[in-house]
Amino acid sequence: MKQAKLGSFFGGGASKKPTPSKPATTEKNEETPASSQDTIMKEEEQSQNTPMVEAETTLFKRAMESDSDEEDKIVAPKSKKRSRIILDDDTDDEEEPVAAPVDDEEEPATAPVDDDKEYEEAEQEEKEEQQENALEKESVKALTQMSINYQTESMGSTWKKGDPVPYAVLCRTFEKCEATTKRLEITESLVTLFIQVIRLSPDSLLEILYMCISKVCPDYEGLELGIGESLLMKAIAKSTGRAMKALKDDYVTIGDLGTVARNSKGSQRTLFKPKPLTTSHVFKTLKDIAKLSGQSSQNKKVDKIQGLLVACQENEAKYIIRQLEGKLRIGLAEQTVLSALAQASVMYKPGFEKKSQQKKESELSTATDILKSVHNQLPNYDMIVPALLTYPIEDLLSKCSMRPGIPLKPMLAHPTKSLPEILDRFQDQKFTCEYKYDGERAQIHRTEDGKISIYSRNSEDMSVRYPDVMETITKWIKPTTQSFILDCEAVAWDIEKSCILPFQILSTRKRKDVREEEITVRVAIYGFDCLYLNGQSLLQESFEKRRQLLHDSFIETKNQFYFAEHMDSNDIADIQTFLDVSIQNNCEGLMVKSYDGEHATYEPSRRSRNWLKVKKDYLNGLGDSMDLVVMGAYYGRGKRTSVYGGFLLGCYDPDTEEFQTICKIGTGFSETMLQTLYDRLKDLVIPKPKPFYAIGDGAPAPDVWLEPQVLFEVKCADLSISPIYMAGVGQVNDAKGISLRFPRFIRLRDDKDPEQATASGQ
Numbered sequence: 001m002k003q004a005k006l007g008s009f010f011g012g013g014a015s016k017k018p019t020p021s022k023p024a025t026t027e028k029n030e031e032t033p034a035s036s037q038d039t040i041m042k043e044e045e046q047s048q049n050t051p052m053v054e055a056e057t058t059l060f061k062r063a064m065e066s067d068s069d070e071e072d073k074i075v076a077p078k079s080k081k082r083s084r085i086i087l088d089d090d091t092d093d094e095e096e097p098v099a100a101p102v103d104d105e106e107e108p109a110t111a112p113v114d115d116d117k118e119y120e121e122a123e124q125e126e127k128e129e130q131q132e133n134a135l136e137k138e139s140v141k142a143l144t145q146m147s148i149n150y151q152t153e154s155m156g157s158t159w160k161k162g163d164p165v166p167y168a169v170l171c172r173t174f175e176k177c178e179a180t181t182k183r184l185e186i187t188e189s190l191v192t193l194f195i196q197v198i199r200l201s202p203d204s205l206l207e208i209l210y211m212c213i214s215k216v217c218p219d220y221e222g223l224e225l226g227i228g229e230s231l232l233m234k235a236i237a238k239s240t241g242r243a244m245k246a247l248k249d250d251y252v253t254i255g256d257l258g259t260v261a262r263n264s265k266g267s268q269r270t271l272f273k274p275k276p277l278t279t280s281h282v283f284k285t286l287k288d289i290a291k292l293s294g295q296s297s298q299n300k301k302v303d304k305i306q307g308l309l310v311a312c313q314e315n316e317a318k319y320i321i322r323q324l325e326g327k328l329r330i331g332l333a334e335q336t337v338l339s340a341l342a343q344a345s346v347m348y349k350p351g352f353e354k355k356s357q358q359k360k361e362s363e364l365s366t367a368t369d370i371l372k373s374v375h376n377q378l379p380n381y382d383m384i385v386p387a388l389l390t391y392p393i394e395d396l397l398s399k400c401s402m403r404p405g406i407p408l409k410p411m412l413a414h415p416t417k418s419l420p421e422i423l424d425r426f427q428d429q430k431f432t433c434e435y436k437y438d439g440e441r442a443q444i445h446r447t448e449d450g451k452i453s454i455y456s457r458n459s460e461d462m463s464v465r466y467p468d469v470m471e472t473i474t475k476w477i478k479p480t481t482q483s484f485i486l487d488c489e490a491v492a493w494d495i496e497k498s499c500i501l502p503f504q505i506l507s508t509r510k511r512k513d514v515r516e517e518e519i520t521v522r523v524a525i526y527g528f529d530c531l532y533l534n535g536q537s538l539l540q541e542s543f544e545k546r547r548q549l550l551h552d553s554f555i556e557t558k559n560q561f562y563f564a565e566h567m568d569s570n571d572i573a574d575i576q577t578f579l580d581v582s583i584q585n586n587c588e589g590l591m592v593k594s595y596d597g598e599h600a601t602y603e604p605s606r607r608s609r610n611w612l613k614v615k616k617d618y619l620n621g622l623g624d625s626m627d628l629v630v631m632g633a634y635y636g637r638g639k640r641t642s643v644y645g646g647f648l649l650g651c652y653d654p655d656t657e658e659f660q661t662i663c664k665i666g667t668g669f670s671e672t673m674l675q676t677l678y679d680r681l682k683d684l685v686i687p688k689p690k691p692f693y694a695i696g697d698g699a700p701a702p703d704v705w706l707e708p709q710v711l712f713e714v715k716c717a718d719l720s721i722s723p724i725y726m727a728g729v730g731q732v733n734d735a736k737g738i739s740l741r742f743p744r745f746i747r748l749r750d751d752k753d754p755e756q757a758t759a760s761g762q
């Protein structure tokens with residue numbers, strides 16, 4: 001990570017944090033002038049560039065208060081990497097704000113503005129991809145040396161060919177993965193497991209794979225675990241006979257509910273040894289639990305969980321609980337699991353060991369490449385795994401090709417800092433510019449038998465969210481067009497004026513239970529790519545050809561469907577003009593895409609340099625936004641006491657699987673947005689911070705802690721080193737993290753998962 005630059009786009013003097021005007025006081029219950037109660041909420045009235053002094057000091061006061069000695073404190077879980085968190089349950093909202101010393105920000109230096117965060121982010125991603133490839137090579141080498149157990153009895157248990165797989169076998173593998181941070185060792189454990197499963201009980205391979213990646217079905221089917229803590233504790237209490245209070249205390253000291261469950265089981269005496277759990281039974285039950293919804297579902301869930309826990313032996317309870325939480329937190333990335341599966345599918349054949357080193361290496365890397373590419377096109381293990389077990393790996397691409405009805409991960413773009421950079425990048429290649437529409441990505445599918453669906457960037461089914469769009473789609477399809485997959489952007493639309501509305505308007509559209517007659521925000525679709533048409537994949541075609549087919553197969557329809565505006569000149573003045581016009585039309589900037597030849601194919605799930613994005617903000621030197629997880633919230637004051645007025649945000653560290661605090665935010669929210677946020681967030685309140693929240697000592701404890709589910713897109717002036725925020729801790733300084741200066745809310749990011757938040761390394 002590059003050393004954070006200190007400085008601000010506000011420029012010299014103005015960027016200095018003004019000294020709070022009120023003298024510091026620690027007295028409580030003093031009459032608070034209405035005006036100051038109100039200040040935290042008045043951001044809109046302030047100019048965007050004015051630092052939120054009073055708001056910040058108010059929040060800081062809470063931080064200070066929570067350090068004071070009061071009753072009713074919950075001390076959050078301790079763990080090796082995590083700092084202690086003191087949470088004061090009893091914060092009185094109406095106390096006099098104290099002008100606490102503001103020490104989380106360094107004096108701004110006059111260094112240039114950091115205007116290229118997103119750019120660095122993308123470069124970082126690229127570096128990681130390269131490292132990933134290197135690791136992959138290394139593990140292929142190591143695997144060729146591995147000795148494989150080709151016996152029919154396996155892994156220290158009574159599991160024999162044809163038997164259901166004991167859940168204990170899976171847990172032992174999890175245990176091994178958890179005990180190391182070395183990729184190589186993790187891969188070896190997984191490969192060993194997969195080989196045995198393929199050899200002894202291939203029917204269980206699918207469920208075991210799902211359990212390794214903490215899923216129960218493909219993303220677009222929308223079933224998820226992620227059971228709340230209180231429900232899990234209830235089930236643990238019921239199955240072990242321990243009191244809730246004791247469990248809570250344990251949780252506070254141990255910091256992991258899984259371990260609490262295992263320990264609770266351990267201290268329990270049972271007369272009969274329960275029948276061992278099998279992976280099939282556990283997986284089926286997990287899936288059933290994920291399916292339960294509605295009124296009495298909570299009790300049914302507790303019953304089912306209890307049923308599993310009662311049958312647990314050794315450390316099984318630990319992983320059952322973590323699976324129910326929706327995350328194993330043992331360092332199993334989906335890509336690692338996928339590679340291990342590919343490798344096992346080659347290595348399980350007894351002849352493999354006798355092959356030459358070179359042959360082994362090439363077979364392993366080919367298998368990995370094929371499986372990854374298959375998964376990019378058809379992210380559905382229900383189809384991939386049976387095919388993998390039936391056909392030779394070389395045939396997999398033809399057996400598992402993309403098809404409408406199964407969303408693929410969209411291609412992403414690389415950011416650019418300047419227009420000349422575009423010319424440098426493409427040199428003598430042909431490229432084309434398009435408006436970059438500011439809405440939500442939408443992948444529209446029609447299957448061979450006419451079923452239409454819309455999917456989000458994250459492969460969620462959005463069809464029910466857009467009943468209005470669903471209804472009109474057939475009007476803009478040419479009669480000769482049968483099946484297809486379109487890549488589009490859905491934007492908020494002004495029907496009267498037939499023009500695009502800003503993203504902020506789109507974000508006020510209801511997301512759930514959308515009924516047509518209630519829709520207030522209309523949307524229009526801008527189609528920019530066609531990935532599949534009439535039974536044929538177009539991924540390998542050039543963009544020139546794909547765009548041609550797009551234009552030939554659909555009809556622009558007023559207020560409903562348009563083709564993305566484009567311009568094919570490579571003259572920099574023309575591009576500048578096109579960019580300016582795009583902005584005037586409520587777009588975000590331009591997308592510049594490689595147009596013909598081998599570089600112009602569609603690369604699912606890749607952030608490619610064949611697509612460049614140019615946003616007006618990076619040209620302005622404003623820097624790009626970050627997507628941050630809401631970890632906690634502060635109640636509003638004055639007229640906003642009924643909603644949250646400020647939020648504690650964090651980024652994600654994929655290495656430690658932690659969310660790290662980065663800043664608090666109170667600027668950029670409209671009244672309606674605050675209400676919307678309150679309605680969304682109030683159900684996510686948890687009694688104390690998650691064990692995987694990294695919170696600095698003396699960090700401002702929020703009034704409520706929240707499940708890590710909602711993402712904000714945030715812009716800030718620049719970064720500063722901070723002793724109380726934990727983002728990227730250890731990377732710049734051992735004890736200090738990075739914080740954002742003057743963060744401002746841009747929008748909700750409903751289309752990203754918490755783990756897709758900006759990574760702390762960036």
Ligand SMILES: Nc1ncnc2c1ncn2[C@@H]1O[C@H](COP(=O)(O)OP(=O)(O)OP(=O)(O)O)[C@@H](O)[C@H]1O
Pocket residue numbers: 412413434435436437438439440441442457489528564591613
């Ligand atoms: N003509 C277009 N071609 C491709 N994408 C477009 C186009 N117009 C708008 N987009 C949108 O721009 C997005 C890419 O840029 P953006 O910076 O908004 O990415 P993002 O959603 O913030 O994700 P990330 O920050 O992870 O890259 C695409 O995912 C798509 O939704």
Ligand SMILES: [Mg+2]
Pocket residue numbers: 437438439
């Ligand atoms: Mg966007």
Ligand SMILES: [Mg+2]
Pocket residue numbers: 625
């Ligand atoms: Mg972005």
